[in-house]
Amino acid sequence: METNINFCSFASTQGLSRRAFLKYCTTLVTLLGLPTSAATQLAAGLGGARKKPVVWLSFQECTGCTESFTRAFSPTFESLIFDFFSLDYHHTLQAAAGEAAEAAKTEAIEAGGYLLVVEGAVPLAEDGACSTIAGHSNLDTLRRSASKAEAIIAVGSCATFSGLPGAAPNPTDAVGIEQLMGLGLLEHRPLINLPGCPPLPEAISATLAHLIVYGQEPQLDALHRPRAIYGNTVHDRCPRLQFYYQGKFATTFDDEGAREGWCLYELGCKGPTTHNACPTQKWNQGTSTPIDSGHPCIGCSEPGFWDTSGLYVSLKPSAQTPLPGESDQVDKGRKLFDDNCVYCHEPNGQDLSTPLDEVPRAYRERGGRAHRMQVEDEQWRALVEYLESQR
Ligand code: FSX
Numbered sequence: 001m002e003t004n005i006n007f008c009s010f011a012s013t014q015g016l017s018r019r020a021f022l023k024y025c026t027t028l029v030t031l032l033g034l035p036t037s038a039a040t041q042l043a044a045g046l047g048g049a050r051k052k053p054v055v056w057l058s059f060q061e062c063t064g065c066t067e068s069f070t071r072a073f074s075p076t077f078e079s080l081i082f083d084f085f086s087l088d089y090h091h092t093l094q095a096a097a098g099e100a101a102e103a104a105k106t107e108a109i110e111a112g113g114y115l116l117v118v119e120g121a122v123p124l125a126e127d128g129a130c131s132t133i134a135g136h137s138n139l140d141t142l143r144r145s146a147s148k149a150e151a152i153i154a155v156g157s158c159a160t161f162s163g164l165p166g167a168a169p170n171p172t173d174a175v176g177i178e179q180l181m182g183l184g185l186l187e188h189r190p191l192i193n194l195p196g197c198p199p200l201p202e203a204i205s206a207t208l209a210h211l212i213v214y215g216q217e218p219q220l221d222a223l224h225r226p227r228a229i230y231g232n233t234v235h236d237r238c239p240r241l242q243f244y245y246q247g248k249f250a251t252t253f254d255d256e257g258a259r260e261g262w263c264l265y266e267l268g269c270k271g272p273t274t275h276n277a278c279p280t281q282k283w284n285q286g287t288s289t290p291i292d293s294g295h296p297c298i299g300c301s302e303p304g305f306w307d308t309s310g311l312y313v314s315l316k317p318s319a320q321t322p323l324p325g326e327s328d329q330v331d332k333g334r335k336l337f338d339d340n341c342v343y344c345h346e347p348n349g350q351d352l353s354t355p356l357d358e359v360p361r362a363y364r365e366r367g368g369r370a371h372r373m374q375v376e377d378e379q380w381r382a383l384v385e386y387l388e389s390q391r
């Protein structure tokens, strides 16, 4: 049930100054790609907002997403955001258990008007028997909970793209929320995907704050991810990018290159094909990232990251950001491919059996789950030219 809460008064009871609160709001609006002036609006919006009911479901996952969120950059403010919701059901965090917990969930669902956060994939094998809560399959619980939700926020790579539970050979037939909608097993609801294993905690809080203050989701891309958070690759903003362009690569974890902080591409870094805000937002109170600490990005926020290639196997050369000198047209085609096609196809399109000049027609005729982007003729020319350059 929605109840009034004065966020600012509540913040002051926690020893948080208005100045610190504004700073926190500035972090969130920056991450959301909103103008800095929106920080005041966000602060005022949260200050006057009503407490929003949230139902949080956990299915096949490791609880890392909840761990990530509860150990966020500004722990006091993140917990404040948590307290700011009426967290009507979260079986890891709630005090209630058993029938009392189920009763709280039923009451929240019947009241409607809540945000539904889902972490974890949903198993379909064996009629869903691989994961059940209170005797109900995850799919049944999800369907019931989604029926009156204002929006679904799929948190983590498991809920978005099936993640590790869905890795080959996927014995439980685990699927993500969007896949369920695509299969007709779950009614379509407004969906926001926040991939990452786990996702950045600020991605979760910023998205929830946006929903509360503006009553709508932030601008999303074709994979339902907030554009501002997932619009760039890790590579685009990597602190080691200069070494990439200089051709300076670490080849083992303890060689001179590793000690000098050179590029980790040859150690299997998936930064060039991974969309996430890690380099700018960083983890653990803005301290570091996998790459900052000397480990390649394993692409944890991309669909199928576990199966795409070996964690320490280099991307194929064609997946790299082009070196200076590549023609504009090929560069444009490569970007289009990297942003839209790499989720289902080999980085260089080598798995495309359709003759390249027939690809545009085949694409338009066949459609498909991932084939939703509108491609102009000029873009097709660039894409085909890029693919030809890889043959
Ligand atoms: Fe998956 Fe999240 Fe990775 Fe773990 O809930 S995204 S396995 S961090 O916990 O779902």
Ligand code: SF4
Pocket: 234, 235, 236, 238, 239, 240, 241, 242, 244, 262, 263, 264, 265, 269, 270, 271, 272, 291, 297
């Ligand atoms: Fe950074 Fe990885 Fe790109 Fe190298 S390949 S610049 S380490 S993201």
Ligand code: F3S
Pocket: 196, 197, 234, 274, 276, 278, 289, 290, 291, 296, 297, 298, 299, 300, 301
């Ligand atoms: Fe994941 Fe790569 Fe960031 S592994 S945490 S997306 S740097």
